[in-house]
Amino acid sequence: MAVAFDEMNIPGGDLRPAYQELARWLKETPPEALEYRRQEAELLFRRIGITFAVYGEAESTERLIPFDVIPRIMSGKEWALLEKGLKQRVRALNMFLRDIYHGREILRAEVVPDDLIFQNPVFRPEMNGQQVPHDVYVHIAGIDIVRVDAEDFIVLEDNARTPSGVSYMLENREIMMRLFPDLFARHKVAPVERYPDELLAALRSVAPQSASGEPTVALLTPGVYNSAYYEHSFLADKLGIELVEGRDLIVKNNEVFMRTTEGVKRVDVIYRRVDDDFLDPLTFRPDSVLGVPGLMSAYAAGNITLANAVGTGIADDKAIYSYMPDIVKFYLGEEPILKNVPTWRCREPKDLAYVLDNLGELVVKEVHGSGGYGMLIGPAATKATIEAFREKLKREPEGFIAQPTLALSTCPTCTASGLAPRHVDLRPFVLTGSKSTTIVPGGLTRVALKEGSLVVNSSQGGGTKDTWILDE
Amino acid sequence: MLSRTAENLYWLARYVERAEYLARTIDATLRVTALPAAYIGKTNEWDSALLTAGVAASFYQTYEEANEHNVVEYLSFSPNNPSSIRNCIEAARLNSRSVRTALTSEMWDTINSAWIELQAVWSKGTSTREDLAKFLRFVQETSLRFDGSAYRTMLRNDAYWFSRMGVHLERADNTARILDVKYHVLLPEEEHVGGPLDFYQWSSILRSVSALTAYHWVYRETLKPWLIADLLILNDTLPRSLASCYGNLVRNLDQIGVAYGRQGPAQRHARGIRNRLEHSNMNDIFQHGVHEFIQEFIADNSRLGEIITKQYLI
Numbered sequence: 001m002a003v004a005f006d007e008m009n010i011p012g013g014d015l016r017p018a019y020q021e022l023a024r025w026l027k028e029t030p031p032e033a034l035e036y037r038r039q040e041a042e043l044l045f046r047r048i049g050i051t052f053a054v055y056g057e058a059e060s061t062e063r064l065i066p067f068d069v070i071p072r073i074m075s076g077k078e079w080a081l082l083e084k085g086l087k088q089r090v091r092a093l094n095m096f097l098r099d100i101y102h103g104r105e106i107l108r109a110e111v112v113p114d115d116l117i118f119q120n121p122v123f124r125p126e127m128n129g130q131q132v133p134h135d136v137y138v139h140i141a142g143i144d145i146v147r148v149d150a151e152d153f154i155v156l157e158d159n160a161r162t163p164s165g166v167s168y169m170l171e172n173r174e175i176m177m178r179l180f181p182d183l184f185a186r187h188k189v190a191p192v193e194r195y196p197d198e199l200l201a202a203l204r205s206v207a208p209q210s211a212s213g214e215p216t217v218a219l220l221t222p223g224v225y226n227s228a229y230y231e232h233s234f235l236a237d238k239l240g241i242e243l244v245e246g247r248d249l250i251v252k253n254n255e256v257f258m259r260t261t262e263g264v265k266r267v268d269v270i271y272r273r274v275d276d277d278f279l280d281p282l283t284f285r286p287d288s289v290l291g292v293p294g295l296m297s298a299y300a301a302g303n304i305t306l307a308n309a310v311g312t313g314i315a316d317d318k319a320i321y322s323y324m325p326d327i328v329k330f331y332l333g334e335e336p337i338l339k340n341v342p343t344w345r346c347r348e349p350k351d352l353a354y355v356l357d358n359l360g361e362l363v364v365k366e367v368h369g370s371g372g373y374g375m376l377i378g379p380a381a382t383k384a385t386i387e388a389f390r391e392k393l394k395r396e397p398e399g400f401i402a403q404p405t406l407a408l409s410t411c412p413t414c415t416a417s418g419l420a421p422r423h424v425d426l427r428p429f430v431l432t433g434s435k436s437t438t439i440v441p442g443g444l445t446r447v448a449l450k451e452g453s454l455v456v457n458s459s460q461g462g463g464t465k466d467t468w469i470l471d472e
Numbered sequence: 473m474l475s476r477t478a479e480n481l482y483w484l485a486r487y488v489e490r491a492e493y494l495a496r497t498i499d500a501t502l503r504v505t506a507l508p509a510a511y512i513g514k515t516n517e518w519d520s521a522l523l524t525a526g527v528a529a530s531f532y533q534t535y536e537e538a539n540e541h542n543v544v545e546y547l548s549f550s551p552n553n554p555s556s557i558r559n560c561i562e563a564a565r566l567n568s569r570s571v572r573t574a575l576t577s578e579m580w581d582t583i584n585s586a587w588i589e590l591q592a593v594w595s596k597g598t599s600t601r602e603d604l605a606k607f608l609r610f611v612q613e614t615s616l617r618f619d620g621s622a623y624r625t626m627l628r629n630d631a632y633w634f635s636r637m638g639v640h641l642e643r644a645d646n647t648a649r650i651l652d653v654k655y656h657v658l659l660p661e662e663e664h665v666g667g668p669l670d671f672y673q674w675s676s677i678l679r680s681v682s683a684l685t686a687y688h689w690v691y692r693e694t695l696k697p698w699l700i701a702d703l704l705i706l707n708d709t710l711p712r713s714l715a716s717c718y719g720n721l722v723r724n725l726d727q728i729g730v731a732y733g734r735q736g737p738a739q740r741h742a743r744g745i746r747n748r749l750e751h752s753n754m755n756d757i758f759q760h761g762v763h764e765f766i767q768e769f770i771a772d773n774s775r776l777g778e779i780i781t782k783q784y785l786i
Contacts, residue, residue, distance in 0.1 A: 049569070049584050224569045233572040243573050248476050259475045261630060261784045262732050 005149050005409040006421055007072065018073045018470055021186050026070075031418065037179045038069050038414060044175050050167070050230055066463035067172065069179065072411045072424055072445040076190075076472040079441055082145065082153050082428070085337030087437045088328060090141045090430045093160055093315045095331040097137035100314060101127045111330050112323050121368070122313030124276065126283060130300060132309045134206045134434040139307040140199070140271075141430040142166075145338070145443075147409040154339045154406070155324070156425060160316040161308060162273045165444040166429050167231035170195060170238070172466040173442075188471040190441040195429070196238035198440065202433035203239075203269050206305050210255075211268035218242045218258060220249070220272040222290045232273050239271075246274070251294030254301035269305045276310050318367040318401050319345070341406060347398040355402040356393065359386050362402040364393065377454065379405050408454055411465065413447055423448045425456050426467065441469040477571050478634040479785040484567040484583075485622075485638030491560035492615035493646040493680075494547050495608040497521050500680035502604075504672055505540065517676075518543040523653045524646075524680075527553055544604060549597045557611055561590050574631045578621035586614040630731055633724040634784070640724070641777055644717035647681055647704055648770045655762045657697065674700055681712040701762060702754045714769060718746040721776070728784075738779045745772050 008019040015023050042064065045051075051062035074082075099106050100117060101124075107114050117123050142163025144156040173192050177184055200217065207215035221232035223245050236243035248258050249267065257264035272279065278288040283296040298304045314320065320327075322343035328336040344351035344362075355362060364376040376389045393400055410421035428443030445465040446456035456462040501521045518538040522528040525547055528538075534552060535542045550556045565587040568580055575583075589610065598604040619639070626632040657673045674695045678684040683703060690707060691699050708715040722742045729735040757765050 046588065047581060047584065049572075049580070224566060229569070233569070237573040242474055242477075244474060245476065248474050259786075261473055261475055261478045261634075261728075 004407040004421070004423065005147060007074075007147070007409050007411050007424075008421075018075045018078075022071070022073060022183070025183055025186060026412075026419070034069065034414065038067075041067050041069055041175050041179055044178070045171075048171070050171055050234075065168065065458045066449060067175070068413050068422075068447055068449070068463050068465045069176070070412050070414060070419070071176065071183075071466045071468045072426075072447075073187075073468045073470065076470050079190075079469045081337070083439050083441075085153065086143055086145075086428055086430050086439055088332065088334065088337050089143060089155065089158070089324070090138060090432060090437055092324070092328040092331050093138050093141065093158060093312075094136060094432060096327050097160075097309070097312060097315050098135050099331070101311065102129060106327065106330055109330065111326050112320065116319050116323075117314060120314060120317060120319065122276075122311070122317055124311030124314075126296060126300075127309070127311040131302065133208045133302070133305045136206050136307075136432050136434065137309040137312050138315065139202055139206060139309075139432050141432070142427045142444075143338075143430060145426045145428065146406055147426075148407055152339060154341055156341060156406075157318075158316040158321065158324070159427070160312040162275065163427070163429070164228040164231055164273070165427055165446075166195065167234040168464050169429070169440075169442060169444045169467070171234070172444075172464060176466045187468065190469045190471040192440045192442045195440040196235065198431055198438050199235070199271075200239045200241070202431045202438070203271055203305075203307055205433035205435060206307065207268045208302050208305050210303050212266075215268035216241075216266060217269040217271065218244045218249075218267050220244055220246070220270050220274050220292075222274050222278070226273075228273065235271075241271075244270075246289065246291045249292040249295070251292060251298050254294075254298045254303055256292070256295065256298050256304045267304065269307060271307050276313065279306075279310065318365055319347070319398075322401060341403045344402040346393060346400040346402060351402075352393075352397045355400075356390060359390060359393075361405065363405050364389065364400050364402045367399050367401060377405065380454075405454065408448075408456075411445075411447065413449070413465075415449070415451070420451070422451070423454050423456070424465065441471075442467045473574070473630055475785050477574050478630065479781070480567045480571040481574060481631055481635045482638040482780075482785065484564050484571070485635045486642040487560040487564040487567065488583075488615050488618045489639050489642040490555060490646070491557045491564070491611050493642075494525060494555070494557050494560070495611040495615075496680045496682065497524055497650075498544060498547055498604075499608050500676045501543075502540070502601075503679065504676040507672055520653050521547065524650045525555070526649060527555060545597060548604075548607065549594070558590060558594075561586055561611075561614070576621065576625035578625045579618060582614060582617045582621055586610075630728055633727050633731075637721060637724045637780065640717040640720045641773065641780075643712055644714055644721075644773050645770065647712050647714060647717070648766055648773065650677060650680055651701070651704060652763070652766045652770065655766060670697070671695055677704075683710055683712060686710055698754050698758065701757070705757065705765075706749060706752060706754065715746075715749045718742065718749055722746045725780075736783045738776065738783045741772075741776050741779050745769070745776065 008016060010016060045064050045067060051064055096106065106112050107117065138160045140163060142159040142165060144159065145153050146156050147153055169192055203217045204215050218241055219232055219236040221229060221243055223229065233243055242258060244258055250257050250259065250264065256267045258267050274290050277284050278290045280291045280293060280295040281288045282293050299306060299310065322340065322345055325336045325340050328334065344355050346352045346355055355364065360378045362378045366374040376385065378386065408423040408425060411424050412419045413422035424445050424447045426443050426445050428439055431438050445467040446462050447465050448454055448456045449463045450461060498521065501517050505517050516538055518540060521543055522531050522538055530553065531546050535546065546553050546556065548557045553559065565583050568575055568583045572580060594607055598607050622635055654677050657670055674697065675684055677700060678687050681704065687700065687703055690703060690709065693699060703710055703713060705714050707713050708719050710716055725739045725742050729739050
């Protein structure tokens with residue numbers, strides 16, 4: 001594996017410009033002061049109740065995601081490039097979805113194989129030919145980015161269903177500003193706090209035609225036991241919209257209403273944080289109690305906007321991922337600005353053979369997995385784990401893709417033995433409304449707290465950092 | 473607002489109020505049972521505590537004897553008692569989480585901090601009297617903080633009114649229950665007025681609704697059973713009296729009625745109860761039978777809860 005790109009230090013002893021002021025400040029600040037503020041940050045998170053639930057543990061288990069107080073800093077120039085690349089990517093994702101559920105030109109051009117779409121469980125035949133308001137499918141995208149050198153940002157994963165984490169972007173900043181006002185005074189950090197306003201504007205802009213002039217937006221949550229519930233309530237609060245559960249909504253004459261103390265009230269746009277499968281028991285899983293019976297017929301009648309649209313999973317599926325560079329070129333006629341991780345598709349015999357021969361060096365992911373579950377990290381795995389995985393892979397090659405282990409860039413991070421480099425990734429949030437695509441400068445930086453670890457997922461011991469884009 | 477939000481706010485307030493009332497009941501019972509037997513007679517005060525909490529039947533499914541240890545455990549910490557103080561705080565936190573957007577940060581902080589303290593400090597219950605006293609104070613202070621932050625920080629809109637209705641309905645129920653269990657010591661026929669036994673019983677009743685000092689301010693008299701009944705039932709200057717609770721309930725319901733431009737059965741039913749309280753005097757109530765009066769009230773009060781639920785919360 002290549003040596004990881006250090007975002008702060010240039011080999012030879014110099015500092016990258018974006019980190020110079022931070023380095024000076026760190027030198028002036030005694031370690032105890034840093035430790036004290038770290039504890040204070042943890043206390044704040046607990047008091048505010050910024051917790052997530054870990055599945056598989058008792059229902060009442062609420063955990064904090066560890067927060068690292070050392071910010072991750074990027075220059076304005078680096079961000080500008082990234083922003084351009086993200087907008088391009090999300091535009092392509094939306095065009096791809098529109099095409100897949102309508103004309104399917106990309107399949108006829110044989111850029112993407114048919115069976116990857118039609119035999120894919122996340123493809124939703126219900127969406128065939130269905131008009132979605134303003135042709136926007138992915139209103140909120142979380143694109144996971146890793147950095148491998150000074151110039152290259154690589155997309156690790158597109159999240160086009162119900163990406164989470166934006167509340168951490170906002171709360172991390174809030175807490176950093178409270179704890180380190182002196183550090184902010186020495187930097188020009190681009191603010192992130194307008195995210196909720198931009199999100200609300202985007203959601204309102206895609207209201208269906210039958211909505212009133214002042215469309216009503218609601219956030220649909222699976223409820224308090226969902227792992228991201230804090231984020232749902234946080235966002236509803238910041239947006240000033242109702243936080244609804246399935247049982248709060250009813251469908252009458254193909255319109256969606258919420259039950260209020262003054263009777264029922266029509267809802268026009270639902271920012272839903274419930275997965276497709278659970279949205280409507282009449283269409284999808286009949287055992288779902290989280291959904292709203294009849295929601296899909298109201299959707300088909302064009303009386304409600306769902307954000308994100310139903311069926312977007314087909315765009316962020318790991319099997320589709322490897323085709324993204326071609327997808328960008330196909331719809332936009334442009335070279336992709338953000339690169340993909342080189343990916344072997346185990347469904348293709350040649351690729352599978354290579355993967356089986358090199359399991360010890362590769363990362364193998366389930367095509368339909370998420371959250372870092374069910375993946376093999378070759379270099380970190382024991383022989384026995386690799387052999388067990390090999391059998392799985394042979395049994396069902398089409399369920400897997402493989403990638404080289406990337407040398408994720410590192411940032412200075414607080415550890416038990418002082419500051420040390422740890423691997424990070426970045427999830428910026430891209431908003432698409434009827435007129436424009438916007439990105440708040442920043443995102444959620446996740447950090448693998450264990451030395452040498454490359455897994456940043458919060459369910460697997462990762463932490464978060466505030467992400468600073470310098471406004472130069 | 474969402475019906476579910478209103479429902480959660482209403483129940484959140486009820487749970488907090490109930491937790492405080494249970495803490496007061498335990499506190500008052502501890503005081504009275506600390507007295508030599510000659511002062512309190514043969515009644516089992518811990519049994520009365522269970523009765524006023526309305527959980528006597530379920531208690532005896534788990535325990536044989538109503539003594540201090542068992543009752544304190546059951547009322548405070550038992551996971552098997554759905555209305556133990558611990559479960560009230562747990563339920564309050566769960567409700568708060570589901571309606572975070574309707575709570576002010578001060579209210580959330582009160583409930584969340586109480587829940588954190590419950591787990592960090594009180595997860596094993598209490599082992600000494602001193603600990604127990606601390607715990608009971610913690611519960612009462614949580615309720616005061618919650619009430620105070622609601623009063624000081626909430627917008628005066630339907631969210632506030634539903635929350636207040638929860639407080640007053642629960643409070644009325646609690647005051648009525650204590651009267652229901654203790655009415656026999658308030659009956660004027662028992663002519664040994666002023667005996668030490670009654671004195672401690674009476675002060676215990678007043679203490680459990682935090683009205684001992686208030687009594688002296690209002691009546692400037694030694695403790696007399698009919699005055700105690702008058703204070704708890706009819707005196708609308710005492711925040712925990714039935715009359716005061718209903719004055720507030722009628723006001724909150726009217727505010728909602730005005731805001732929504734519509735009155736309904738809840739408004740009518742509450743006004744009916746309030747009018748009855750307004751036009752009663754203690755003489756009539758004693759003539760009619762205190763016990764019957766209270767039982768009727770408890771039924772009417774819980775009926776109001778059902779009507780409110782039907783009209784607004786589902």
